[in-house]
Amino acid sequence: MVHGVPVRVTSQWFNPPTSKSLPLLLRYLAGKGIPADFQSETATSDALPPDVSIRPARGRYKGNAIGNAQNYLVRNILSRLGDEQFNALQWQAVVDAFGRACAYCGAEGDLVMDHVVPINKQALGEHRLGNLVPSCRACNARKAERDFREFLADDPVRVATIEAHMTSHGYEPIGDHAQLRTIIELAHQDVRNLADRYVAIINTVLTGKPDGTE
Ligand SMILES: [Zn+2]
Structure with a gap:
């Protein structure tokens, strides 16, 4: 990864x-x-x-890898688009609608929230109820950052069930949006620039030189 x-x-x-x-x-x-x-x-x-x-x-x-901070920022931005609110009861209703089983394999038991369209700068998924399904931990880990259609390539029935869930909650994935992708990429890059700037400022305070060399 x-x-x-x-x-x-x-x-x-x-x-x-x-x-x-x-x-x-x-x-x-x-x-x-x-x-x-x-x-x-x-x-x-x-x-x-x-x-x-x-x-x-x-x-x-x-x-630390700056990529973690960059990815968190992207997740934060995407999860706030439209600012859709939902509560535990509404999430429980989704879990019930999927038969309290994993939306990807049907396993019961320990279920977590999974973003059907991943929240990252490639997929541009959002944190909306229509983009969330219950998933077992194994599927959650195996699916990782993949799109659900790719992950469920051999299971058109489950794909259709998830698509119906999206539609019923009014979720339309952003899809391939070049302009939005560029904006998110800028935000992603800004985190690195911000970190670099503060490292240089602190190095200057400590050593008199922005790169910290003696
Ligand atoms: Zn599963």
Whole structure:
């Protein structure tokens, strides 16, 4: 998972530093909406084998991944669009309508809220009742940031049930909206700029130089 998006990569794509594959990897990630500085986020991953030699990148092994804060901002913005309010009773009614079972596999028991259209800068889902279904934890984890139609590609009946749920609650997904996508991308970038600005200010206070060098 990079920036919350499932990707498929191999270590050869990073390695060695002169790898001709790196531009291809960056292009592949860009196609999935992942910025080229993704290395800062992989830096904290325990999944990286210790012996893999990777080109040193700005921000590696330095502090928290900014992507988390960026994604939270996007979620916050998208969840406030239209400012739809609903309460626990209304959510319970949705759970009941799905037979108190997972909307994706029918499992009963421990159910969580799942955004049918994910709340991220690619999918532009919203936090509305019509975009929420009960999900078992396994499906919630497996679906991750995928669209429900892709996740349920083999189950048109469940897709139709979820679409009926969306319609009955008046939820129309934003869909592929280039202008909105650009605005959300700006907000996403602003978080990094804001963090960079304050790091530079604090470094200047502490060391007299914005990059913190002595
Ligand atoms: Zn399930």
